[in-house]
Amino acid sequence: MTSTPWFFPGAATGRPPLKLGFTLLHLAVLGTFGTVGLSLLTIWLTAGIGFIPLFGLGLVLLVGLLATLFFVARIEILRVSGLYGIDAVPLHWPERRGPGFGEYLKTLGRAVRDGRMWAAIGSLVLSCITGVIMLSVLQWTVHFAILSFAPLTNVQTVTGPFSLNTPADQAPWLMLLAIAGIGIIIGSAFLHRGMTVGIIGSLARETVLTERVRSTTVQREGAVRAAEVERTRIERDLHDGVQPRLVSVAMTLGLAHQQIDSNPEAAKELVAEAHASTKSAITELRQLTRGIYASVLDDRGLDAALSAVAGRSHIPVQLDVQLEGRYPRVAEAAVYFAIAEALTNAAKHSRAQRCQVTVRVRESETGAYLWAKVEDNGVGSARITPGGGLDGINNRVLAAGGSLQLQSPAGGPTTLEVSVPCAY
Amino acid sequence: MRVLICEDSVLLREGLVRLLEHSGHHVVADLPEASGLMDFLATVNPDDFPQIAILDVRLPPTYTDEGIRAALQVRKAYPDLPLLVLSQYVEERYASELISTQSGAIGYLLKDRVADVNEFIASLEQIAAGGTILDQEVVSQLLTRRNHDDRMQRLTDRERSVLAAVAEGKSNQAIAALLFLSEASVEKYITSIFQKLGLEADGTGNRRVLAALAHIQNLGTNSTDRNGS
Numbered sequence: 001m002t003s004t005p006w007f008f009p010g011a012a013t014g015r016p017p018l019k020l021g022f023t024l025l026h027l028a029v030l031g032t033f034g035t036v037g038l039s040l041l042t043i044w045l046t047a048g049i050g051f052i053p054l055f056g057l058g059l060v061l062l063v064g065l066l067a068t069l070f071f072v073a074r075i076e077i078l079r080v081s082g083l084y085g086i087d088a089v090p091l092h093w094p095e096r097r098g099p100g101f102g103e104y105l106k107t108l109g110r111a112v113r114d115g116r117m118w119a120a121i122g123s124l125v126l127s128c129i130t131g132v133i134m135l136s137v138l139q140w141t142v143h144f145a146i147l148s149f150a151p152l153t154n155v156q157t158v159t160g161p162f163s164l165n166t167p168a169d170q171a172p173w174l175m176l177l178a179i180a181g182i183g184i185i186i187g188s189a190f191l192h193r194g195m196t197v198g199i200i201g202s203l204a205r206e207t208v209l210t211e212r213v214r215s216t217t218v219q220r221e222g223a224v225r226a227a228e229v230e231r232t233r234i235e236r237d238l239h240d241g242v243q244p245r246l247v248s249v250a251m252t253l254g255l256a257h258q259q260i261d262s263n264p265e266a267a268k269e270l271v272a273e274a275h276a277s278t279k280s281a282i283t284e285l286r287q288l289t290r291g292i293y294a295s296v297l298d299d300r301g302l303d304a305a306l307s308a309v310a311g312r313s314h315i316p317v318q319l320d321v322q323l324e325g326r327y328p329r330v331a332e333a334a335v336y337f338a339i340a341e342a343l344t345n346a347a348k349h350s351r352a353q354r355c356q357v358t359v360r361v362r363e364s365e366t367g368a369y370l371w372a373k374v375e376d377n378g379v380g381s382a383r384i385t386p387g388g389g390l391d392g393i394n395n396r397v398l399a400a401g402g403s404l405q406l407q408s409p410a411g412g413p414t415t416l417e418v419s420v421p422c423a424y
Numbered sequence: 425m426r427v428l429i430c431e432d433s434v435l436l437r438e439g440l441v442r443l444l445e446h447s448g449h450h451v452v453a454d455l456p457e458a459s460g461l462m463d464f465l466a467t468v469n470p471d472d473f474p475q476i477a478i479l480d481v482r483l484p485p486t487y488t489d490e491g492i493r494a495a496l497q498v499r500k501a502y503p504d505l506p507l508l509v510l511s512q513y514v515e516e517r518y519a520s521e522l523i524s525t526q527s528g529a530i531g532y533l534l535k536d537r538v539a540d541v542n543e544f545i546a547s548l549e550q551i552a553a554g555g556t557i558l559d560q561e562v563v564s565q566l567l568t569r570r571n572h573d574d575r576m577q578r579l580t581d582r583e584r585s586v587l588a589a590v591a592e593g594k595s596n597q598a599i600a601a602l603l604f605l606s607e608a609s610v611e612k613y614i615t616s617i618f619q620k621l622g623l624e625a626d627g628t629g630n631r632r633v634l635a636a637l638a639h640i641q642n643l644g645t646n647s648t649d650r651n652g653s
Contacts, residue, residue, distance in 0.1 A: 275539070282536045286513065296515045299488045304517035311516070311565035319568055 016084035016197055023189040024134070026083065030124075031131025037072075038128055041065065066111055067093070073120035080123065080200040084193065088204040089211075091116055116203050123199040127192055134188040141181030148175040215401070222398030229392040230292070237288050245281040249274045287312060291340045293333075301325075302332045302359070302370075309340045310357060314347040315376065321359040327370060331422035334400035335359065335370050338393045338418045342374040345389040350378025350414060361422070369402070369421045380412035393418070425552055428474035429454040430461055430494065431510070432483050440478065440538065447545050457484045458494035465502060474505065476552040480535075481511035481518065492518050503528050506551045510535050516565040519558055523637055531557040531593075550593070556633045557593035564588065566640045578620050586613040591636045 044065050051058030074091040081088035094110040096103050111117070150158045150171035157165045158174075166174065256270035290308065297305040303321045310317040326332070339357055346352055358373045384390040384406065393416070397404045402420030427449050431437040434456075441451050452472045453464055458479070465473070477498060481491035495507050506529035509522060519532050531551040537559065538544050547557050567588060570576050579587065582603075589599040596614070600607045614632075 279536060279539050282539065286534075286536065290513050294513065295482060295488045296513070296517060300515070300517045304515060307516040307565040307569055308513065308561070310568045311561060317568060 016086065016193070018189060018193055019083060020186065020189050022083060023192055024185065026079070027127070027131040027134045027188060027192055028138075029131070030128045031133075031135040034124065034128035034131060038125060041068070041072075044068075063108065066108065069121060070111065070114075070117055072124065073117040076120040076124045076127075077116075077200055077203070080196040081204070084197055086197065086201055086204055088200055089207040091120065116207075119199050119203055123196050126195050126199075130188050130192050130195070134185055137181050137184045137188070141178050141185065144174045144181065145178040148172050148178065219399055219401055222395045226392060226395035226399050229387055229395060232387060233389075233392060234288070234292065241284050242281050242288070245277055245284070249277045249281065252277065291337075291344065294336065297332060297336055298329070302327065302336055305332075305336050306339060306357070306359070309336070309343060313343045313355065315343070315350075315352050315355050317343065317355045317357055319357050321357075323359060323361060323370075327361075327422040330400050331370050331402075331420045334396050334402060334420045335372050335418060337396050338404075338416075339372055339374060341389050341393050341396075342416050345382070346374070346376045346378060346414070348389075349382065350376045350380075350412070352376035352378030352412070352414075362419070367421060367423050369419045371417070371419050374416045376412070376414050378412050378414055379410075380408045380414050381410045382406060382408035382414050382416075390416075425475040425549075426450050426452045426472060427548075428452055428461075428464070428477040430456075430458055430478065430483070430491070431480040432456050433480075436480075436535070436538075443538070443541060443544075447541075449548075458490050461494055462497065462501065465498065465505075476506045476508060476548060478508045478510060478548075481509060489518065492521060495522060499528060499530075506554070507531065508533065508548060508551050510538070514559045514562045514565075516562055516569065519562045519566070523556070523558075529554045529556060531555075532562060533557065533559045534561060555593055556637075558591060558637070560588065560592050563591045563640075566591070566637075570640055575621055579617060583613055583617050583620075586610065587617050587636060587640075590614065590617075590633060591640060593633045 044061065048058045048061035048065055051061060070091065070093055077088050077091050080086065091114075094107050094114065096107045147158045147166075148171050151169060157167055158171055159165055252270050252274040256267040256274065259270070260267040290312075294305045294308070296308075301323070303323050306319060306321060310319040339359075343355060343357070346355055354377050356373075356375045358375075360371050361368055362371045382390060384394055390406065394404050397418050397420060400420045402418060404419075405417040406415075408414040427444055429437060429440055429444075429451060431440065431454070437454050437456070441454055444451055452468070452474050455461060455464065461477075461479075468474075479491045479495050481489060483490035483494070491509055491511070495509050498505060498507065507522075508531035509518075510533055511518070512535050514532060514534050522530050522532055529551045531547060533544075533547065537547070551557055567576070567584065576584075585603060586599060589602060594602065596607050596610045599605070600610045603610070605613075
């Protein structure tokens with residue numbers, strides 16, 4: 001396996017190596033046994049179709065055949081990708097998407113329609129045919145090569161394949177035919193590589209694209225859900241916190257207004273109360289909005305933005321951030337949100353006395369990523385429930401193309417790790 | 425005293441003007457954005473030159489850190505003009521940039537503090553008189569950043585709250601009232617803190633605050649560039 005697949009632009013080599021010896025060995029083995037195997041599969045197929053009237057026994061045979069075809073195709077993909085160093089994703093029997101016999105039939109249908117399986121079987125058939133041709137040519141080549149030494153013996157004519165009689169003194173010319181045979185054998189190796197890499201390689205490309213589409217879909221769903229969860233949360237926070245507080249402020253001021261002439265002392269007290277309430281409403285609003293977004297994140301980066309998050313946490317926070325410079329906005333914002341929300345969550349549910357926040361940049365094969373860990377010494381048992389705080393973090397991180405890990409056994413401690421890719 | 429206001433929100437600007445005029449101060453200019461600030465200071469009649477400038481951090485056009493940049497610009501051109509920076513959110517990074525100018529009086533407070541009218545006016549007068557005042561939220565952020573520093577670990581919880589109050593710019597008298605201590609014991613605490621942190625203990629007033637702040641900032645090594653962009 002090469003680290004950079006050959007079909008990616010910028011790969012070190014434009015084409016996979018030929019590996020002549022190994023290719024010829026493969027062809028010889030396939031030419032000898034492959035034909036037998038393919039014949040068996042054909043007989044199996046005929047028997048399956050033939051036995052369908054017999055209590056559906058044929059159907060069982062055909063399902064077995066399908067499974068066998070999958071197995072063979074899987075081996076073929078492994079063979080070609082192993083031989084030529086292609087990064088092909090292994091073939092798997094399609095997953096059942098639900099319980100019940102109906103779903104099982106649907107799974108079979110998906111298996112029958114699996115293009116990768118049929119393409120791999122096609123690649124195998126072509127390789128077997130090439131192998132048979134290669135073996136015949138090899139036979140003739142050896143034959144001609146031996147016959148070309150006829151002048152050293154006492155025979156008058158030599159009889160080659162197709163009953164071709166050649167005068168013994170002309171026999172050395174047969175050497176040319178032998179050389180041509182060697183050319184055809186080498187050609188068959190090229191042919192094999194071209195065909196199999198063409199088929200399996202295109203499958204690999206297709207798989208990469210399919211995977212990319214899948215991860216893009218996951219990201220998009222994450223983004224949409226994150227926005228939903230966050231909107232709901234903001235609505236709830238405003239509705240349960242700030243709104244009723246302001247209503248009570250207005251009421252208190254209304255009362256004060258009533259009593260300002262009759263009982264100025266009481267009115268004074270009421271005004272002081274309204275003043276205090278207003279200030280706590282302001283504080284609440286400030287913390288709510290800053291959790292959503294911090295402008296300092298834009299102009300000074302993640303490190304600077306985390307100070308206030310740690311500073312206003314109800315649980316004492318140890319902040320350990322080691323970052324150099326700036327990272328893509330999406331990654332910074334996702335990690336910021338994850339940490340802010342994780343600390344809010346911990347304050348609500350964990351009953352912890354301490355939190356530790358660690359942020360680093362890490363390198364992996366796929367590039368650099370921002371890694372953050374939030375640990376608390378609370379009661380544990382944190383779970384991701386739809387619409388909850390952790391769900392919001394998860395969606396937000398998924399939307400940024402990252403991943404989340406939660407460890408929270410009953411009794412604690414709780415550890416939340418997020419990783420978000422940040423290409424430089 | 426003569427005050428200049430630079431604040432984009434009409435409500436808050438008018439509120440501030442009303443508040444200041446009510447307290448017997450004179451607002452020489454109230455600007456909706458920072459762009460006209462330097463021009464005003466350059467052309468204003470010397471008799472009307474402000475004795476303190478109040479700036480909002482988030483101002484048009486980008487609503488990020490215009491106020492901070494304007495404050496640094498003003499500080500460079502007029503080092504003696506006291507500045508009070510107000511913000512919806514306070515950030516230790518902005519505070520560090522403001523303080524690192526190392527000269528002149530500076531205040532950095534949450535906008536919410538305006539609601540406590542008397543305290544706000546008192547802070548304003550203290551800054552105009554050359555003091556330094558930082559919002560307690562900024563100080564707690566700074567302390568959070570430095571909490572795992574060895575030298576900070578040596579402080580007792582009580583000493584830590586005294587240090588925070590010193591960094592906010594509070595006088596011994598105010599600290600004593602805040603923490604229910606006698607002024608004598610506040611002085612004892614401060615001596616002990618400055619000893620543990622290896623600071624010059626003879627600083628009083630603003631010099632003391634700056635020493636404490638400089639120390640809190642310089643602990644640890646993960647501070648990024650502070651050139652004030």
